[in-house]
Amino acid sequence: MPKVIRLSFDRNLDDTIKYNVYRDVSPGIDRTNEKVMEIVQPLALTNIEQVKGEVLTGDTNFLTYKGLHRNWVNDDENYPVKVFINGVPQASGFEVDFADGRIVFDAALAADDVVAADYHYDAVVALDIAEEQPGVTMLGAPAKDKAAPTAPKNLSIVANPLTNEAILTWQESTDQGTKYFYKVEAEDEAGNYSAMTAEVDVTLTAGLHQKPYIIESSKDGESWEVVRETDELQYVEAAVDVTPPETVAELTASVTAEPNAGFGDVTLTWINPSDDCGTLSKRYRVRARDAEGNYSSYAAVESVEVKSGLDKIVIKRKIDDGTYPEYNDSSDVVVEITDFEIETYTDAGLADGTGYAYSVFIVDKAGNVSEAATVQAFVTDVTSPSSVTGLQAKLI
């Protein structure tokens, strides 16, 4: 419920016909200031006698008077709220919550209890709001919170390589209000004015919006888009690292064959990249708004690099057909190596007389795959022909 300013003062029982209310954002109000409101002399007390209670259910232990409480004055001594349960006056066992307009009972009431209240206040009460009130004429715009909240504090962004996230955090904003000063005078039918009252002031603070923080992101720092409106103090950019590692360098293949054994070995050597390549998060700016729609200035941060880290070396092989294995094709995975100290591997026991095509990939922990490093190897025919059979020698 947005806050509103309530003015209340004792009735002037002289020949007053109306009250003139002056308001300004600076102190020292006199008749040259804007007259924002006229209130006719109320004809009767502000009276909510015999308000009929609700039928309460379950463990409900309070009764709310919707809207009415804004006219209540927190003066238990002179203007007590009398409470009846099922017609029986209650001397104790309840408290009046003037701020929220509730009568709160110490113990839960029975489901079918009917509560009534009797309250009167012999005074003038008016709210500085736009909505219509009996006897009140608004001459100026109603008081409004025009002050923005403070900007989010300590906005920072950190990379979490384990989760591949950039995490934006900040600290709570505080709403600020606009201070209004008031004075009231009484006026009679002949147009005579009383002296003005002493000046009072109150700061109208709307409070933060339900989702006070508006997060905007940008790739270039020039074009911004809203990515989230939230009441949390954190925003997570997920799946930041989309940059694959560099390809391995200096990939070579050497072949050794075992004569008559019918197969050969291919030994690959290469140089691993020293580190993964990261990706920059977006840039961010965050501002806060209050319930009235006033916006704070921005808090801003630059991007942060998220680098998930090297995960594995993947070697794939196919029979040479003029192309090389691709990471996601159906060719054989020869080996996956997670130790980046290793820069050689022997693919043993290959059928001879065959050309092989190899691709070596580096994968990061976010699953990004490098370009292939490729090499061919030909295992020459080292198989001797089979023995001659049927050899005979005879004299003819």
Ligand SMILES: [Ca+2]
């Ligand atoms: Ca404000």
Ligand SMILES: [Ca+2]
């Ligand atoms: Ca990467």
